[in-house]
Amino acid sequence: MSGSIASLSRSGTTFIVSANSFRTRVKICGITRPEDGRKAAQLGADAVGLVFHERSCRAVDRATAQAVIDALPPFVTVVALFQDPQAAFVRQVLRELRIDLLQFHGDEAPEFCEGFHRRYIKAIPMGEPGDPKAWVARYPSAVGFLLDSHSRGASGGSGEIFDWARVPHDAGVPLILAGGLSPENVGGAVRQARPFAVDVSTGVESAPGVKDPELMAAFISEVSNVHQGD
Numbered sequence: 001m002s003g004s005i006a007s008l009s010r011s012g013t014t015f016i017v018s019a020n021s022f023r024t025r026v027k028i029c030g031i032t033r034p035e036d037g038r039k040a041a042q043l044g045a046d047a048v049g050l051v052f053h054e055r056s057c058r059a060v061d062r063a064t065a066q067a068v069i070d071a072l073p074p075f076v077t078v079v080a081l082f083q084d085p086q087a088a089f090v091r092q093v094l095r096e097l098r099i100d101l102l103q104f105h106g107d108e109a110p111e112f113c114e115g116f117h118r119r120y121i122k123a124i125p126m127g128e129p130g131d132p133k134a135w136v137a138r139y140p141s142a143v144g145f146l147l148d149s150h151s152r153g154a155s156g157g158s159g160e161i162f163d164w165a166r167v168p169h170d171a172g173v174p175l176i177l178a179g180g181l182s183p184e185n186v187g188g189a190v191r192q193a194r195p196f197a198v199d200v201s202t203g204v205e206s207a208p209g210v211k212d213p214e215l216m217a218a219f220i221s222e223v224s225n226v227h228q229g230d
C-alpha cells in the first residue's frame with residue numbers, strides 16, 4: 001500500500017490518521033490470560049485490551065488484569081475498556097493498575113470520558129445508521145475512535161462486521177476498525193477502510209476469552225502483508 005500520510009491538527013495536536021505508507025497498528029482485545037497477552041506481544045501486537053465490563057464473557061478482575069499487565073514487555077499499550085461504568089470504578093482501576101489508555105464503549109458523555117485526565121478512545125456504534133464524523137465532532141478530546149458493529153446500548157465483541165464503506169477517509173483522527181475481523185477478512189478490510197489500527201477479539205479466539213496463538217499470528221501477519229504489497 002503506498003501514498004501520502006494524511007495528517008492534520010486537532011486540538012493543537014498533529015495526528016497521523018491513515019494507513020497509507022506506514023503499518024496499521026493491531027490491538028488484540030479481551031485478553032483474560034497472561035499467556036495470551038505475552039503471546040500477542042511476542043507476535044507484534046501494539047496494544048492489548050482488558051475488558052472491565054462485568055457482563056462480558058471476557059471481563060477481568062483487577063488481580064487478573066495485573067497478571068496480564070505483568071506479562072507484557074515495554075512498548076505494548078494497555079487499554080482498559082469500560083461500558084457505562086461508575087466513575088469510582090474507573091478511578092479505582094486507574095489507581096491500582098498501569099493503564100495507558102481508556103476505551104469507552106457505551107453512552108458516556110464527553111465530560112465523563114475527560115474526567116479521568118487520561119487519554120481515551122471512544123467507540124462508535126456502527127450497528128445503526130449515522131455519520132461517524134458526528135461522533136468525532138462530539139468528542140473533541142478523544143485521541144481516537146473505535147468503529148465497532150454494535151448498536152447504541154449494546155455491547156461490542158460480537159464477532160459481527162459492518163459495512164466498511166461507511167468508514168470515512170477524511171475524519172481527521174485515528175480510526176480503529178473493529179467488529180468481526182479475522183485472519184480471513186482483515187487484509188481486505190485494511191485495504192478498503194485504511195484505518196489507523198484494527199482491533200480484534202472473537203476472530204482470534206478458540207473459545208470466548210481464550211486467544212488462539214495461531215489465529216493471532218495469522219491475523220497480525222495478514223495485516224503486515226498489506227503493507228508489503230501482498
Ligand SMILES: O=C(O)c1ccccc1NCC(=O)[C@H](O)[C@H](O)COP(=O)(O)O
Binds near residue numbers: 051081
Ligand atoms: O469484548 C467484549 O466482550 C466487550 C464487552 C463490552 C463492550 C465491548 C466489548 N468488546 C469490544 C472490543 O473489544 C472490540 O470492539 C472488539 O475487538 C471487536 O470485537 P470482535 O467483533 O469480537 O472482534
